[in-house]
Amino acid sequence: MSLTEAQAEAEHLPEQxxxxxxxxxxxxxxxxxxxDRAAMISLAVIAVIVLLALLAPVFAAITGHGPQDQFxxxxxxxxxxxxxxxxxxxxxxxGLGRDLxxxxxxGARISLFVGIVSTLLATVFGVIIGMVAGxxxxxxxxxxxxxxxxxxxxxxxxxxxxxxxVYGAGLPLLxxxxxxxxFAAMARIVRGQTIAYREREFIEAARSLGAGKVRTMFxxxxxxxxxxxxxxxxxxxxxxxxxEATLSYLGLGVDPRTPSWGAILYEATDYYRxxxxxxxxxxxxxxxxxxxxxxLGDGVRDALDPRADRR
Amino acid sequence: xxxxxxxxxxxxxxxxWLVATTVFLLFFAGPADTVARRLAGPRAPQEVVNQIKDSLxxxxxxxxxxxxxxxxxxxxxxxxxxxSATPVSTLIGQSLPGTIWLVFGAAVLWMIGGIAGGVxxxxxxxxxxxxxxxxxxxxxxxxxxxxLGMLMIYLALSVFPWSGLRPGPYVSPLIDFKxxxxxxxxxxxCLAVVQAAVYVRLTRGSMLDTLGEDYIRTARAKGxxxxxxxxKHGLRAALTPxxxxxxxxxxxxxxxxxxxxxxxxxxxxxxxxxRSVRDGDLPVIIGAAIVAAAFIVxxxxxxxxxxxxxxxxxxxx
Numbered sequence: 122m123s124l125t126e127a128q129a130e131a132e133h134l135p136e137q138x139x140x141x142x143x144x145x146x147x148x149x150x151x152x153x154x155x156x157d158r159a160a161m162i163s164l165a166v167i168a169v170i171v172l173l174a175l176l177a178p179v180f181a182a183i184t185g186h187g188p189q190d191q192f193x194x195x196x197x198x199x200x201x202x203x204x205x206x207x208x209x210x211x212x213x214x215x216g217l218g219r220d221l222x223x224x225x226x227x228g229a230r231i232s233l234f235v236g237i238v239s240t241l242l243a244t245v246f247g248v249i250i251g252m253v254a255g256x257x258x259x260x261x262x263x264x265x266x267x268x269x270x271x272x273x274x275x276x277x278x279x280x281x282x283x284x285x286x287v288y289g290a291g292l293p294l295l296x297x298x299x300x301x302x303x304f305a306a307m308a309r310i311v312r313g314q315t316i317a318y319r320e321r322e323f324i325e326a327a328r329s330l331g332a333g334k335v336r337t338m339f340x341x342x343x344x345x346x347x348x349x350x351x352x353x354x355x356x357x358x359x360x361x362x363x364x365e366a367t368l369s370y371l372g373l374g375v376d377p378r379t380p381s382w383g384a385i386l387y388e389a390t391d392y393y394r395x396x397x398x399x400x401x402x403x404x405x406x407x408x409x410x411x412x413x414x415x416x417l418g419d420g421v422r423d424a425l426d427p428r429a430d431r432r
Numbered sequence: 433x434x435x436x437x438x439x440x441x442x443x444x445x446x447x448x449w450l451v452a453t454t455v456f457l458l459f460f461a462g463p464a465d466t467v468a469r470r471l472a473g474p475r476a477p478q479e480v481v482n483q484i485k486d487s488l489x490x491x492x493x494x495x496x497x498x499x500x501x502x503x504x505x506x507x508x509x510x511x512x513x514x515x516s517a518t519p520v521s522t523l524i525g526q527s528l529p530g531t532i533w534l535v536f537g538a539a540v541l542w543m544i545g546g547i548a549g550g551v552x553x554x555x556x557x558x559x560x561x562x563x564x565x566x567x568x569x570x571x572x573x574x575x576x577x578x579x580l581g582m583l584m585i586y587l588a589l590s591v592f593p594w595s596g597l598r599p600g601p602y603v604s605p606l607i608d609f610k611x612x613x614x615x616x617x618x619x620x621x622c623l624a625v626v627q628a629a630v631y632v633r634l635t636r637g638s639m640l641d642t643l644g645e646d647y648i649r650t651a652r653a654k655g656x657x658x659x660x661x662x663x664k665h666g667l668r669a670a671l672t673p674x675x676x677x678x679x680x681x682x683x684x685x686x687x688x689x690x691x692x693x694x695x696x697x698x699x700x701x702x703x704x705x706x707r708s709v710r711d712g713d714l715p716v717i718i719g720a721a722i723v724a725a726a727f728i729v730x731x732x733x734x735x736x737x738x739x740x741x742x743x744x745x746x747x748x749x
Contacts, residue, residue: 271447271450276684276687276724276728278688278690278691278702279687279688279690279705279721279724279725282690282705282706282709282717282721283455283458283717283721284458285709286708286709286712286714286717287458287459287470359574363574363576366576366578366579367576367577367578367691370578370691371578371690371691371694371706372706372709372710373706373709383578386578386579386582389582390582393582393586394586394589394590397586397590400582400583400586404579404582404583407576407579408574408575408576408579411574411575411576412570412571412574415570415573415574416570419570
């Protein structure tokens with residue numbers, strides 16, 4: 122029987138007994154996730170934060186305060202202290218008389234952008250490197266695994282500090298550093314999974330049908346990796362957001378004038394004893410965001426791997 | 433065993449050499465004027481740039497500079513700080529006690545809290561106390577260290593000023609024990625909370641794995657008390673990965689608890705690095721980075737050797 126005949130026959134085989142609707146693994150995972158109340162609330166919270174970030178210019182237009190605009194007369198009291206929440210400054214102003222709410226919303230854009238872009242980069246490179254190492258084995262694997270060991274044993278803050286000292290801080294460097302360290306964790310997991318699949322029968326089948334190595338990797342191995350990769354990626358997003366905030370707080374992240382949550386919190390240092398809102402509002406926003414992503418990530422893991430016994 | 437230790441030490445030396453070489457190339461590769469400008473910072477006047485070029489001998493071939501750099505490193509000479517004209521090794525020596533006290537004080541707290549939390553939730557999986565622990569751990573993992581630190585400072589200064597706790601530079605306990613406690617208690621708690629969250633998760637997972645093993649069932653079957661099964665048979669075996677993580681963490685943290693030190697102004701090794709980046713004091717950054725890498729390498733060797741004592745399978749592979 123030729124391959125096409127086999128395929129044709131497989132298509133005609135009833136996969137389910139009649140009357141029982143078929144459910145794919147993704148559908149099942151989604152149904153499990155929907156029953157997870159914490160994950161669903163987190164998803165809603167993330168949707169709201171994304172919406173607020175997208176609507177940041179609208180808020181700027183309504184209040185008439187741009188993210189960089191300073192209002193030394195309205196935003197700062199004659200004594201030089203930032204004003205508290207009011208009808209014009211909904212969450213108060215910072216020490217330079219800038220609108221805290223507008224800056225926080227623009228900060229959400231930076232946090233989400235860094236979180237998502239660096240996670241995407243880390244995932245693409247981590248999956249490719251991990252698959253190549255695991256699939257090819259031999260000296261390729263030995264070399265790549267050693268490199269990953271070295272990367273993972275390096276303290277990321279130290280590297281970020283040295284790189285910021287040589288090349289100057291900034292958004293591209295920030296994303297590079299975050300992606301560089303996340304990619305190693307991703308690659309290591311993908312490598313382990315690939316090694317586990319390499320000797321399985323369906324890979325042997327692909328090989329005996331004459332599929333090339335690259336094709337086998339992407340067509341036969343990759344689909345099996347989607348679950349663990351999705352789980353790790355969803356947990357990398359909050360890690361990256363915290364990392365961005367921390368580096369910006371230390372003055373090693375985005376340009377200090379850019380409204381990023383870390384930079385806003387750093388600037389609050391001088392004022393939060395008199396204006397606690399400058400500390401509490403951005404801190405709360407950052408905490409809610411990372412908590413929501415972490416809870417969602419845990420939910421995704423439980424949904425994709427029902428055997429995991431909810432550890 | 434001896435060969436294993438030697439092999440690990442040699443690998444550690446190799447890593448350190450790679451780190452030093454990378455750092456050297458990052459800072460010193462390129463035309464002499466470019467390098468001098470890089471070291472001096474973009475705003476420094478031309479005289480300073482020329483002075484740096486002459487005093488560091490940046491005109492010489494790169495390979496000569498490299499061997500000088502390595503030779504000085506081997507002698508413990510890390511160069512002179514641009515800003516304070518003090519030897520870098522002196523600056524690092526001054527900032528080490530704060531970091532060391534911070535790390536070991538916090539380590540006591542997070543090991544007690546982390547292991548206790550992990551055991552409590554692993555012995556009663558899915559119970560209320562397990563759920564509560566899990567939520568607390570998630571909150572701890574989601575909380576950025578600097579935010580926790582800032583909140584603690586706010587509470588200490590504005591809400592509980594009578595506590596006497598305050599942020600500030602490290603004070604030696606031999607000079608003023610009360611002041612030592614006043615500046616150290618908040619950083620200890622801050623670092624411990626963040627670390628404990630990770631350790632609860634680790635202990636819980638490892639403990640659940642161990643308690644599912646056959647020999648635990650055997651211990652129960654021969655009539656050992658639940659307490660004996662949990663602690664003598666379960667916890668002892670479950671702690672191996674925890675100890676490994678502990679060693680790695682101690683090494684990384686001794687290289688500078690950058691965030692905690694910066695938030696509380698403790699003036700340890702981590703804050704020294706951040707300050708030098710802000711001031712463009714490159715000899716200090718280079719020296720501190722190499723010292724930090726050395727801590728990590730040594731800790732990794734200690735962990736690997738200790739691990740091979742605990743688990744002989746590692747040596748043989």
